[in-house]
Amino acid sequence: MKIVIADDHAVVRTGFSMLINYQSDMEVIGTAADGRQAFEKVKSLGPDVLLMDLSMPPGESGLFAASRINDAFPEVKILILTMYDDEEYIVHTFKSGAKGYILKNSPDDELIRAIRKVHGGERYVDPVLMDDNIERLLNNEAVPEQSDKPFSILTRRELEILPLIAKGYGNKDIAEMLFVSVKTVEAHKSRIMEKLELSNRPELVEYAMKKKLIDF
Missing domain, CATH: 3.40.50.2300 (Response regulator)
Structure with missing residues (x-):
């Protein structure tokens, strides 16, 4: 094989x-x-x-x-x-x-x-x-109960975008990496923040690290 x-x-x-x-x-x-x-x-x-x-x-x-x-x-x-x-x-x-x-x-x-x-x-x-x-x-x-976030709440694309935002990439960078428009990235970002009840990037970074979605 x-x-x-x-x-x-x-x-x-x-x-x-x-x-x-x-x-x-x-x-x-x-x-x-x-x-x-x-x-x-x-x-x-x-x-x-x-x-x-x-x-x-x-x-x-x-x-x-x-x-x-x-x-x-x-x-x-x-x-x-x-x-x-x-x-x-x-x-x-x-x-x-x-x-x-x-x-x-x-x-x-x-x-x-x-x-x-x-x-x-x-x-x-x-x-x-x-x-x-x-x-x-x-x-x-x-x-x-612990499995309800983020894997069942976020879509596959949102799960792909979340760690990129947390790592500090801008909307344009993410759009180029994923071959989508900047507006699409902005829309996904808004839905991610809303679904996870987060209000700013530091909270998103903390969340992503806690869930092991990013490594530094």
Whole structure:
């Protein structure tokens, strides 16, 4: 199976590449440092599995890239690799089209097992994280109170714009990055502030950091 690895740390990409290439039925055909690069690698190389970090500052994070990649290339199985064990991240990444969610500190053999499972079309959640509550959430049987913001309140585009505003990009910069008009960005910004009941940029920055939507 052909695999692309997306992580902002070169040493991580190298280490996982060595582990995966050691398997007789796996080959790493490309690597990327952020979500945008991951999209381009998937587009040009056509992998079977994309192993992608959730947080890749300062580039586009896997949290937003997963949706774009799944929409454009639904045949590619996305396995999220992360340090975050929050329920809301697990649920949101699966809603974005990911097939698996594994922690970075998992044993090597567990990572290989996860790749095989998602490649085979099965859903995978790191055993350390899996419990009855997560199972219910993934089956849409319950939604915890802490998951109501921002992932269920904001649209995908608003979730993409919020961290860019928090990082200090202006409306024109964001419009150019996302290939939309300045008026569209301004409209999204107003809706974000209204939905989250925020009144200024410092509050938005604090909120984004608290929810791990940005890293510095």
